[in-house]
Amino acid sequence: MxxxxxxxxxxxxxxxxxxxxxxxxxxxxxxxxxxxxxxxxxxxxxxxxxxxxxxxxxxxxxxxxxxxxxxxxxxxxxxxxxxxxxxxxxxxxxxxxxxxxxxxxxxxxxxxxxxxxxxxxxxxxxxxxxxxxxxxxxxxxxxxxxxxxxxxxxxxxxxxxxxxxxxxxxxxxxKIDQSEERIDWPNCATININGKKTILNFKSLIDRSSLEEIKGILKKGAGYIYIPGLISQTYFAELLKLENIKNKTLVCKNAIKFLLGGNLHEVVSNLKQVKKAGLNLQVIKKxxxxxxxxxxxxxxxxxxxxxxxxxxxxxxxxxxxxxxxxxxxxxxxxxxxxxxxxxxxxxxxxxxx
Amino acid sequence: MKSKKHKVLLAPLDPVHDIGLKMIKRALDEKGHHTILLPPDLPPEEILNKIHENKVDTVLISRTLGYGVAEILGKFIDLIDASGLRDTIKIALGGMAVTPELATELGFDAGFGPGTEVEEAVAFVEGREYKPDIGKFVKNKKDITQRYSYKYTDKEIENLLDKITSQILEWSNNKTSPGVKRAELREEMLKTSNPKELAKLRNEYKELCDDVVKNFYENGKLHSRTRKLTKEELESLENYVAKIKARMKPNGLQHIDKNPLVFIQYGTGCPFMDIAHIKLCEAWGTDGVVHFDPSWGARTEGFFEGYITHEEDGSVITPENLLRIKKSINENVLWQVRAHRGLNTPETVVLAGNSGADLTKINIAYGSLGGGTDPERLTVDAISAIKYAAKYNMPFDVVTNEELSGVPAYKAFSGMLIVSHLALKLGGKPILQPLFCYSPEVMINGNMENNYIDFNAAKIFVLRKIIDAPIWPGAPIGFLTHTEERVQSSITTALHAGLASSLGVDAISIASSDEAFSGGPIAGASRIDTLKATKEVFRFLGNAKITPTKKAEEWAQILQENIKKILTKVAQHGNFVSALYEGLLGSREEGAYPGRAGRNTVTSKHSY
The missing domain is CATH 3.40.50.300 (P-loop containing nucleotide triphosphate hydrolases)
Structure with missing residues (x-):
C-alpha cells in the first residue's frame, strides 16, 4: 500500500x-x-x-x-x-x-x-x-x-x-537527503560524536536551553545530532554558528519538521548557510x-x-x-x-x- | 476516588478578547486544577515554548475568527504536532464563529463557539462527556393551577358569585342542546371498537349536525375550502417530525423559576404547517402551544373526520388532526385546545381530552358576546364542557376577549369570575385570563396615555384582591400595541412579558412579531423574534421588578368596586343568560352583541 x-x-x-x-x-x-x-x-x-x-x-x-x-x-x-x-x-x-x-x-x-x-x-x-x-x-x-x-x-x-x-x-x-543510517532512532534528541552517544533532554529544538545543551556537549570530530521534533529556524541559525558544528550531520525525522520551524524565507536563508557551516543535513524519511x-x-x-x-x-x-x-x-x-x-x-x- | 488534577494552559491568540478564557480559568481554579493564563497575543512559537516548559496536559486557545486567522491557527497546530507535543496534550479552540467542523479542519480536539457553557470547557479538560445541566434544559410540564387554593379574599364577591352560579345551574337543569348530545355521542364513538356500533353512533351524530357536515358523513363531501392530506403528505410529515425530534435540543426561556410559562398560538389551517410552527417554537423555548380552529368551525354544528387541511384561518378540529398534532408535540410541552366560543364546545373538550391535551379554554361571556354564539346555547354547552374538562382533568383558561370589542375590563372580569366560579362548583380548575392589551376602553378613557403598565397591573392586582387563583394574561399579551414593524412588535411583546413576570403571573401567551399584520401566514422568523425577545427580557429583569405608579392601585380599587356593582346587578336580575342578552356584562353600545349561532336550539332533556 x-x-x-x-x-x-x-x-x-x-x-x-x-x-x-x-x-x-x-x-x-x-x-x-x-x-x-x-x-x-x-x-x-x-x-x-x-x-x-x-x-x-x-x-x-x-x-x-x-x-x-x-x-x-x-x-x-x-x-x-x-x-x-x-x-x-x-x-x-x-x-x-x-x-x-x-x-x-x-x-x-x-x-x-x-x-x-x-x-x-x-x-x-x-x-x-x-x-x-x-x-x-x-x-x-x-x-x-x-x-x-x-x-x-x-x-x-x-x-x-x-x-x-x-x-x-x-x-x-x-529534497533534503535521506540518512543512510539504519538504526532505531530514539524518541529524544541524541548526539553521537566519534562513536560516543549522549541522549539529550528534549525532543524539539525550540528553546534556548536545548541549544545550550547541544552546545555543552558539542566537540570537534565527526558525528551526528539527531532531533526528532520540530526545529526552530531561530535556534537552527544559532546552531549553525556554534564553534564545533563542522563535520556534523543534523538528522531530523522529515523535512516537514524543518520546514515548520519558521517561515519559508528563514528556512531558505538558513539552508544556504548549511554548507558554509560545514554541516550536513539529512532526514530519516524522505x-x-x-x-x-x-x-x-x-x-x-x-x-x-x-x-x-x-x-x-x-x-x-x-x-x-x-x-x-x-x-x-x-x-x-x-x-x-x-x-x-x-x-x-x-x-x-x-x-x- | 480523587479526581485527577490537570495542568491547563489558557492562551488568548487574540489581541484583546480573553474574557471567555478568564471565566473558564475561574471555574477550573475552583475545581483545583492548575491553570496558567498567558497574556494576549503571544506569537505561536512562544506559546509552544510555554506548553513545553510548563509540561501542561491541556491547552485552551481563544481566537475570534477573521481574515487569515484560520491559517495562523492551522500553523499553530502544525507546530505542536511537529514538535511531538500533540501526542501528550489535548487542545481546544474557542471563539466567535468556531464550530466543530472548523476545529476538525484546523486540527483541534474540540471547538467551542458562541453560547458554549463554561462547564463544557471544564468537561473537556477533565475528559468527561459534557452533559448539559439537566434542570436547566429539560422542560417539565407544569400544572399552573397546582399551588392555588381558589379561596376568595373578597367574601362579598364570593357570595354574589355563589348566588349567580346557583341561578345558572338551576336554570340549566334539564336543558340540553345538539352540542351537548354530540359530545356524548363522540365520547361513545371514541370508546367503541365495534364497527356496527360506530356506524350506528355516527348515524345518530350526523342527524345533529348542520347540512355541510351531514353531507360529509353521507356523501364524503368536505367543506369547500378544505381537502384531505394525501398519503404522501402524511408520510412526509412523519419523516419530518422524526428528523426534527432527533435533531432538536429544546431551549428554555425562563431565567428564574418565577418567570411565567410562555405559550404561542398556531392555526395555519394546515396540520403539517402547524406542526412545523410547533416544532420551531419548541426549539426556541415555548412552554406551551394553543390550537386555533377556524371561525366557521365554531359556527357549524358538528365536526368532520379525517386528516383535513387547507383552511384559511385556523386548523380544522377532527379526531385525526388532533391526534396527529399531539403525536408531534414534545412530551414536555403543554398543549391547549380551545373550546370557548362555538357550537362544538363540549365536543371539543371531549376530543381534546381524548387526544391528550393538557388544557382547554371555556368562557360563556366572551363566546356569546364577542364569539357569535347564542348566550342560552353557550351556557348550556359550557356547563357540559366544564364537566368534561373536570373529567379529563384539564384546567382551562377563562378568556376575556370581549374587551377587544370594547367591553370594559370590569364587565369582562365579572363574566370571567362567574364562569370560573361555575367551574369551581363543577369540579373544574379555571385559570383567569385577563387581557394585557391596548383595548378600546383604555383608548377612550386614557388609562394608558402615560404608560402600558398601570392598567395592566391594576387588572392583576384586582384579581389577586378577589381570589387566590392562577393568572394567565393573554391573548396575546400586548395586543393592539403591535404594529407592522417586527422590532417594535418584538419589543412590546417582550416588555409586556417582563411586566407579566414582574407581577408574578403563571403564564402568558405571546404573538409572533408579524401576527397582527401578517395578512396571511406567519413567518417562522417572526416567531423566533418574540420568543427571543421575551427570553432576553426575562434575563434582563431577573428578580428585579417593574414598579407601577400609584395609579395601578387606584384603578384596581375602582375595578373591584365596579365588578361588585355588576355582579350585584346580575344576581339581582336573577338570570345569567338573560343578563347576557340585556347587556349587563357588555352592552351593544360597548360593542358586545349577543351571538345568534345556535339560537333556539336548547331543548328540554326529555325531548331527546
Whole structure:
C-alpha cells in the first residue's frame, strides 16, 4: 500500500479538486482506494470564505476513514467496517466501505499519530492506495505518507512570480537527503560524536536551553545530532554558528519538521548557510514531492467580511511553474492533466519503488 | 476516588478578547486544577515554548475568527504536532464563529463557539462527556393551577358569585342542546371498537349536525375550502417530525423559576404547517402551544373526520388532526385546545381530552358576546364542557376577549369570575385570563396615555384582591400595541412579558412579531423574534421588578368596586343568560352583541 498526501500551500489552492481528479482515475485503473483527510473536506461551502467548494464524489468499493458525523451528511451509501478509538470534534473515526456512489464529507484523523494508526488499518484492509486529503496549509501529519502532491495556486498569493519562487523553494526543502543510517532512532534528541552517544533532554529544538545543551556537549570530530521534533529556524541559525558544528550531520525525522520551524524565507536563508557551516543535513524519511498542481483561482477579500472569486492568468502561471520546477506540474481543471497526474503518481509510487 | 488534577494552559491568540478564557480559568481554579493564563497575543512559537516548559496536559486557545486567522491557527497546530507535543496534550479552540467542523479542519480536539457553557470547557479538560445541566434544559410540564387554593379574599364577591352560579345551574337543569348530545355521542364513538356500533353512533351524530357536515358523513363531501392530506403528505410529515425530534435540543426561556410559562398560538389551517410552527417554537423555548380552529368551525354544528387541511384561518378540529398534532408535540410541552366560543364546545373538550391535551379554554361571556354564539346555547354547552374538562382533568383558561370589542375590563372580569366560579362548583380548575392589551376602553378613557403598565397591573392586582387563583394574561399579551414593524412588535411583546413576570403571573401567551399584520401566514422568523425577545427580557429583569405608579392601585380599587356593582346587578336580575342578552356584562353600545349561532336550539332533556 502507498499513502499519498495532498498538501495545500493555502486554503483554496485545489487540494479537493486534485483529490477528486485522482479518485476518478484510480477507479478507472481498478485500484482499491482508501480515502481520508487530516481535516475537513468535501463541504459544499468553504468553512471560512463561504464560497462554494467541490464535494468529493466517491465510487463503490472505496474505503473511507471519516468521523462519525460525516456519515450523517454524506449521500453515498457506506457500510461500516470497523469503529476506531480515534477521536475528532466530529466524533470518532470509523472505517467504512462505499456500497453506492455519492458525495461525501471527509473529516479524518487530524494529528500525526492518529493518521499513522489509520494508515495501518488501511493496509490491513488491503487498500492499494490511500489518499490523505490535506487541510488548510497544514502539513505536519503528512509526515506519515509515502509521497506528496503539493497543491498551490493564486490563493496563496496572486503574484505569479512570487508564487513560483515560493513553490520552488518548498519543493527544494523536501529534497533534503535521506540518512543512510539504519538504526532505531530514539524518541529524544541524541548526539553521537566519534562513536560516543549522549541522549539529550528534549525532543524539539525550540528553546534556548536545548541549544545550550547541544552546545555543552558539542566537540570537534565527526558525528551526528539527531532531533526528532520540530526545529526552530531561530535556534537552527544559532546552531549553525556554534564553534564545533563542522563535520556534523543534523538528522531530523522529515523535512516537514524543518520546514515548520519558521517561515519559508528563514528556512531558505538558513539552508544556504548549511554548507558554509560545514554541516550536513539529512532526514530519516524522505517524502518525495511527486507533482505540483496549480489553481489560478483565488478568493479576493472584500471589506465587508465577504469574499469574491477571482483568477490569475492560468497559462502564464502554468508556463512559469513548469520552467521553475524539475517535477511535473498540472492544472487539474484540465481533463488531460488529470490523466497525466495519475500516471505520474502511479509510476512514482509503485513503479519506481 | 480523587479526581485527577490537570495542568491547563489558557492562551488568548487574540489581541484583546480573553474574557471567555478568564471565566473558564475561574471555574477550573475552583475545581483545583492548575491553570496558567498567558497574556494576549503571544506569537505561536512562544506559546509552544510555554506548553513545553510548563509540561501542561491541556491547552485552551481563544481566537475570534477573521481574515487569515484560520491559517495562523492551522500553523499553530502544525507546530505542536511537529514538535511531538500533540501526542501528550489535548487542545481546544474557542471563539466567535468556531464550530466543530472548523476545529476538525484546523486540527483541534474540540471547538467551542458562541453560547458554549463554561462547564463544557471544564468537561473537556477533565475528559468527561459534557452533559448539559439537566434542570436547566429539560422542560417539565407544569400544572399552573397546582399551588392555588381558589379561596376568595373578597367574601362579598364570593357570595354574589355563589348566588349567580346557583341561578345558572338551576336554570340549566334539564336543558340540553345538539352540542351537548354530540359530545356524548363522540365520547361513545371514541370508546367503541365495534364497527356496527360506530356506524350506528355516527348515524345518530350526523342527524345533529348542520347540512355541510351531514353531507360529509353521507356523501364524503368536505367543506369547500378544505381537502384531505394525501398519503404522501402524511408520510412526509412523519419523516419530518422524526428528523426534527432527533435533531432538536429544546431551549428554555425562563431565567428564574418565577418567570411565567410562555405559550404561542398556531392555526395555519394546515396540520403539517402547524406542526412545523410547533416544532420551531419548541426549539426556541415555548412552554406551551394553543390550537386555533377556524371561525366557521365554531359556527357549524358538528365536526368532520379525517386528516383535513387547507383552511384559511385556523386548523380544522377532527379526531385525526388532533391526534396527529399531539403525536408531534414534545412530551414536555403543554398543549391547549380551545373550546370557548362555538357550537362544538363540549365536543371539543371531549376530543381534546381524548387526544391528550393538557388544557382547554371555556368562557360563556366572551363566546356569546364577542364569539357569535347564542348566550342560552353557550351556557348550556359550557356547563357540559366544564364537566368534561373536570373529567379529563384539564384546567382551562377563562378568556376575556370581549374587551377587544370594547367591553370594559370590569364587565369582562365579572363574566370571567362567574364562569370560573361555575367551574369551581363543577369540579373544574379555571385559570383567569385577563387581557394585557391596548383595548378600546383604555383608548377612550386614557388609562394608558402615560404608560402600558398601570392598567395592566391594576387588572392583576384586582384579581389577586378577589381570589387566590392562577393568572394567565393573554391573548396575546400586548395586543393592539403591535404594529407592522417586527422590532417594535418584538419589543412590546417582550416588555409586556417582563411586566407579566414582574407581577408574578403563571403564564402568558405571546404573538409572533408579524401576527397582527401578517395578512396571511406567519413567518417562522417572526416567531423566533418574540420568543427571543421575551427570553432576553426575562434575563434582563431577573428578580428585579417593574414598579407601577400609584395609579395601578387606584384603578384596581375602582375595578373591584365596579365588578361588585355588576355582579350585584346580575344576581339581582336573577338570570345569567338573560343578563347576557340585556347587556349587563357588555352592552351593544360597548360593542358586545349577543351571538345568534345556535339560537333556539336548547331543548328540554326529555325531548331527546
Amino acid at each position: 502507498r499513502a499519498l498526501g495532498i498538501a495545500g500551500t493555502a486554503k483554496n489552492t485545489g487540494k479537493t479538486t486534485t483529490t477528486a481528479a485522482l479518485i476518478e482515475e484510480i477507479k478507472k485503473n481498478s485500484l482499491s482506494l482508501g480515502l481520508t483527510s487530516i481535516g475537513f473536506d468535501g463541504e459544499e461551502i468553504d468553512n471560512i470564505t463561504g464560497l462554494p467548494k467541490p464535494r468529493l464524489k466517491v465510487k463503490k468499493g472505496c474505503i473511507l476513514a471519516v468521523a462519525e458525523n460525516c456519515l450523517k451528511v454524506s449521500s453515498a451509501e457506506i457500510d461500516i467496517l470497523e469503529n476506531s478509538q480515534i477521536k475528532t470534534p466530529l466524533g470518532k473515526i470509523v472505517f467504512g466501505k462505499v456500497t453506492q456512489e455519492g458525495l461525501v464529507v471527509v473529516a479524518g484523523p487530524n494529528k500525526s499519530r492518529d493518521l499513522h494508526v489509520a494508515l495501518d488499518k488501511f493496509k490491513k484492509m488491503k487498500c492499494d492506495m490511500v489518499i490523505v486529503d490535506g487541510a488548510l496549509n497544514r502539513l505536519s501529519p503528512m509526515g506519515e505518507v509515502d509521497g506528496l502532491i503539493i497543491a498551490t495556486g493564486a490563493a496563496k498569493t496572486p503574484d505569479i512570480d512570487q508564487l513560483v519562487e515560493e513553490t520552488q523553494q518548498l519543493v527544494k526543502i523536501f 517524502i518525495p514531492v511527486l507533482a505540483v498542481t496549480i489553481n489560478p483561482f483565488y478568493p479576493a477579500y472584500r471589506y465587508n467580511n465577504k469574499y469574491s472569486a477571482e483568477f490569475v492568468d492560468k497559462k502564464v502561471l502554468y508556463k512559469k511553474m513548469v520552467q521553475a520546477l524539475d517535477i511535473p506540474v498540472y492544472n487539474v481543471m484540465e481533463p488531460v492533466h488529470k490523466k497525466e497526474l495519475f500516471k505520474t503518481v502511479f509510476n512514482k509510487l509503485f513503479v519506481c519503488n
